[in-house]
Amino acid sequence: xxxxxxxxxxxxxxxxxxxxxxxxxxxxxxxxxxxxxxxxxxxxxxxxxxxxxxxxxxxxxxxxxxxxxxxxxxxxxxxxxxxxxxxxxxxxxxxxxxxxxxxxxxxxxxxxxxxxxxxxxxxxxxxxxxxxxxxxxxxxxxxxxxxxxxxxxxxxxxxxxxxxxxxxxxxxxxxxxxxxxxxxxxxxxxxxxxxxxxxxxxxxxxxxxxxxxxxxxxxxxxxxxxxxxxxxxxxxxxxxxxxxxxxxxxxxxxxxxxxxxxxxxxxxxxxxxxxxxxxxxxxxxxxxxxxxxxxxxxxxxxxxxxxxxxxxxxxxxxxxxxxxxxxxxxxxxxxxxxxxxxxxxxxxxxxxxxxxxxxxxxxxxxxxxxxxxxxxxxxxxxxxxxxxxxxxxxxxxxxxxxxxxxxxxxxxxxxxxxxxxxxxxxxxxxxxxxxxxxxxxxxxxxxxxxxxxxxxxxxxxxxxxxxxxxxxxxxxxxxxxxxxxxxxxxxxxxxxxxxxxxxxxxxxxxxxxxx
Amino acid sequence: xxxxxxxxxxxxxxxxxxxxxxxxxxxxxxxxxxxxxxxxxxxxxxxxxxxxxxxxxxxxxxxxxxxxxxxx
Numbered sequence: 001x002x003x004x005x006x007x008x009x010x011x012x013x014x015x016x017x018x019x020x021x022x023x024x025x026x027x028x029x030x031x032x033x034x035x036x037x038x039x040x041x042x043x044x045x046x047x048x049x050x051x052x053x054x055x056x057x058x059x060x061x062x063x064x065x066x067x068x069x070x071x072x073x074x075x076x077x078x079x080x081x082x083x084x085x086x087x088x089x090x091x092x093x094x095x096x097x098x099x100x101x102x103x104x105x106x107x108x109x110x111x112x113x114x115x116x117x118x119x120x121x122x123x124x125x126x127x128x129x130x131x132x133x134x135x136x137x138x139x140x141x142x143x144x145x146x147x148x149x150x151x152x153x154x155x156x157x158x159x160x161x162x163x164x165x166x167x168x169x170x171x172x173x174x175x176x177x178x179x180x181x182x183x184x185x186x187x188x189x190x191x192x193x194x195x196x197x198x199x200x201x202x203x204x205x206x207x208x209x210x211x212x213x214x215x216x217x218x219x220x221x222x223x224x225x226x227x228x229x230x231x232x233x234x235x236x237x238x239x240x241x242x243x244x245x246x247x248x249x250x251x252x253x254x255x256x257x258x259x260x261x262x263x264x265x266x267x268x269x270x271x272x273x274x275x276x277x278x279x280x281x282x283x284x285x286x287x288x289x290x291x292x293x294x295x296x297x298x299x300x301x302x303x304x305x306x307x308x309x310x311x312x313x314x315x316x317x318x319x320x321x322x323x324x325x326x327x328x329x330x331x332x333x334x335x336x337x338x339x340x341x342x343x344x345x346x347x348x349x350x351x352x353x354x355x356x357x358x359x360x361x362x363x364x365x366x367x368x369x370x371x372x373x374x375x376x377x378x379x380x381x382x383x384x385x386x387x388x389x390x391x392x393x394x395x396x397x398x399x400x401x402x403x404x405x406x407x408x409x410x411x412x413x414x415x416x417x418x419x420x421x422x423x424x425x426x427x428x429x430x431x432x433x434x435x436x437x438x439x440x441x442x443x444x445x446x447x448x449x450x451x452x453x454x455x456x457x458x459x460x461x462x463x464x465x466x467x468x469x470x471x472x473x474x475x476x477x478x479x480x481x482x483x484x485x486x487x488x489x490x491x492x493x494x495x496x497x498x499x500x501x502x503x504x505x506x507x508x509x510x511x512x513x514x515x
Numbered sequence: 516x517x518x519x520x521x522x523x524x525x526x527x528x529x530x531x532x533x534x535x536x537x538x539x540x541x542x543x544x545x546x547x548x549x550x551x552x553x554x555x556x557x558x559x560x561x562x563x564x565x566x567x568x569x570x571x572x573x574x575x576x577x578x579x580x581x582x583x584x585x586x587x
Contacts, residue, residue, distance in 0.1 A: 074550075074562055078542060081566045085535045088576045092524040096584075211558040225560035226550035230543035241539045245532065268584060272577045279574040283567060 007328050008149055011335035016164065019180055019342055023168045026176035036173035037104045037354045038259040043178055045266045049273020052257050054181030056083075056248070056278055057188055058134075058344040059141030063314040063337060065282075069289025070297070070316040073224025076289055080282040082244025087278060090249050091271035099258045099267035106255045107359045124359035127252040131352045134253070135345065141314065142341045148311040148318065149334050165345045169353065174260060177346045184336075184343035185277060191336045192284040195317065198324035199291030210287065213294035224293070253344075253351040292320040299323070520584055527580050531573070538565055 034040050043051070061083070069076030102108030107123035139158045146157035168176050203210040211225075218224050231237050248254060258267040296302045302310055302319045309315060318337065322330035542549050542562060549562035 074542075074560070074566075077563070077566050078539070081538070081569050082535070084570050084573050085531060088531050088573050088580070089528060091577050092528050092580060208557050208559065215558060222550055222560075223546070225552075225558075226546045226562040227542040228546060230539070232543060234540075237540060237543050238536075241536055245535060265585065268581045272581050275577040276574050279570045282570055286563065286567070 005327050005331050008331035008334060011331055012149060012338060015335050015339045015342070018183065019164065019168055019339075022179045022183070023172035023176040026172035026179060030173045030175055034103075035175065037350075037358065038256070039174040039178055041260060041262050043260040045261060045269035046273055047178065047182060048257060048261050048266070048270035050185045050277060051178045051181040051260075052254065052270060052274035053277035053281070054183075054185030054188070054340075054343050055253055055257060055347045056251075056274065057185065057281055057340065059138055059145075059314075059337065059341050061281075062188060062192075062340055063141055063145075063317055065285055066289050066292060066317045066320075067313045067315075069285065070292045071313065072229060073218065073220060073293075074227050075229045077285070078227050078230060079244065080285055082241065083248065084275070084279050084282050086245050086248035087271060087275040089245055090254070091268060091275070094249050094255065095258050095267040095271045096264040098255060099261065099264045102259060104256065104259055104354050104358045106252060107355075120359045124355045127355045127359075128352060130250070130252055131348050131355070134251075135348050138341050138345050138348070141337070142345070144312050144314055145318075145334055145337045145341065148315060149331075149338070161342060161345060165342055165349050168342075168346050169349045174350060177343075177350050178257075178260060180339075180346050181343045184339045187336045187339055189277065189281060191321075191333055192281050192288065194329070195321050195324065195333070196284045196287040196291075198329075199287050199295070199320065202291070202295065202324055207287065210294055211290055214290040214297075217297045218293050224290075252355065253347040256351055256354060257347075288317060288320065291324075292316045295323045296320060523580065523583050527576060531576060534572070535569065538569060541565075 030036050032040070061080075065076050065080055067076075068079065098106065098109050105123070106127065107120045110123055111119050139161065142161040143154040143157045146152050146160070147154060152160070168180065199210065200207065203213065215222050215224065220228070231240060258270065261267050261270055296316070296319050302323075304310060310319070318330060318333050321333040325332075549565075550560050553559055553561055553564055
């Protein structure tokens with residue numbers, strides 16, 4: 001127990017005060033649902049990469065992996081290597097499309113491909129199960145660390161961490177969570193570098209001497225230099241490998257972090273930064289893990305009478321910090337381990353909240369459920385005006401045009417569909433230049449949007465849409481339509497603004513009817 | 516543009532998965548070879564260096580992909 005050490009108490013209180021301070025500061029800039037669940041998309045790629053690293057490098061990575069290396073040698077690295085190999089996969093296959101298709105949760109993106117009424121509850125349940133399982137692991141770490149620091153009971157430690165995190169997330173939302181995770185990531189990286197450096201220094205800056213010593217004290221001898229516990233059965237091996245490499249791509253608290261940046265490109269850059277930070281930290285586990293074997297495996301000061309490690313197997317890093325840096329470093333590492341836990345718990349709590357609010361209760365987007373009275377009125381009014389023209393592009397019947405135009409303008413007027421997106425959608429079936437003036441007169445677009453040459457803010461997208469509308473091949477082959485619409489971004493908008501989904505359906509039916 | 520990006524995604528993912536699973540199964544089936552020292556002067560093993568190379572390669576691959584994707 002370290003409670004007699006004033007440094008421990010001071011650093012612990014500093015971490016708690018820091019988390020509360022960040023929360024209070026963040027609460028001032030949390031004004032909307034988007035701020036609360038996705039930080040308003042205002043996080044930069046570097047900040048998000050740091051926060052992703054902070055979210056990912058949990059107590060399991062810091063305390064658990066070093067403990068696994070301590071007991072089994074290289075087997076711990078198999079997991080570390082699998083985790084880091086999963087980040088390029090996240091970047092290649094998930095980050096970019098997820099940011100473009102979703103708003104707050106993974107279910108947003110998946111309901112683009114599947115029936116929303118079925119996929120949302122399913123994903124919500126899966127996300128909540130994952131969050132709860134992950135939370136249990138973090139709470140076990142919290143219990144052990146606080147027990148070691150203050151001698152508090154396990155239950156009291158869990159209640160304390162839980163109450164602090166509920167306060168942080170409830171008041172500060174995603175902005176507070178992001179900053180807590182960033183601070184924690186910096187602290188953890190600094191701690192890792194410090195412990196690795198001091199361990200390296202203890203062996204005269206000779207990594208070979210460190211490894212030789214580890215081999216000489218570990219009962220498995222040189223077997224700790226390679227994996228001994230991997231399954232020999234090919235199917236089990238493939239199963240474990242796939243879980244390690246693709247597992248990260250299914251962690252809901254990691255995936256929601258991609259919604260906090262501006263666009264898909266920033267989401268990719270976030271993943272690059274995150275991979276760099278996490279990879280660097282995992283490389284530090286080589287000297288930390290083998291250093292722990294070399295320095296504390298046979299040291300009775302860190303073991304109980306029965307030979308078990310003091311405080312449990314997961315406290316290897318903490319004992320190593322004491323061996324190389326004394327009481328103060330141990331107190332600092334305990335405080336960082338605690339910060340690690342509260343940051344990850346904050347991310348998980350927010351993920352659970354967004355899943356319940358956005359996917360299960362659907363409280364964040366009432367318009368998507370259909371505001372029938374206002375929507376019907378607006379749609380009819382707009383249809384009356386727009387319906388008497390026969391625009392170039394695909395020839396539409398009156399009912400087809402009502403279906404396709406009405407919801408766009410309706411959502412545009414409610415402020416749910418950005419003007420550029422609305423015009424892109426309209427441009428897929430109509431001459432956007434002709435309709436721009438009408439939309440302006442209706443108040444659906446602003447003056448500067450109308451005046452801007454080349455289209456509504458996102459001219460390139462509009463031009464692509466027009467090219468598509470005028471493309472003979474596309475008009476003659478309805479089978480290619482979903483892919484083409486996806487390329488021009490129209491289907492992305494349809495997903496992002498569920499009311500506009502009818503437009504895609506209408507466009508498809510138009511092409512089927514008028515090849 | 517998207518076709519090229521998807522091609523990049525498939526190629527990069529394929530390379531990464533091939534290298535990772537090759538390493539994984541070498542560790543599973545050839546533990547003695549992987550535990551062998553890389554040289555007579557160093558106690559570090561082949562597995563340690565390959566593992567470090569995969570970590571460094573993963574970082575490099577993300578940077579390379581984002582440059583390629585931005586150009587496409």
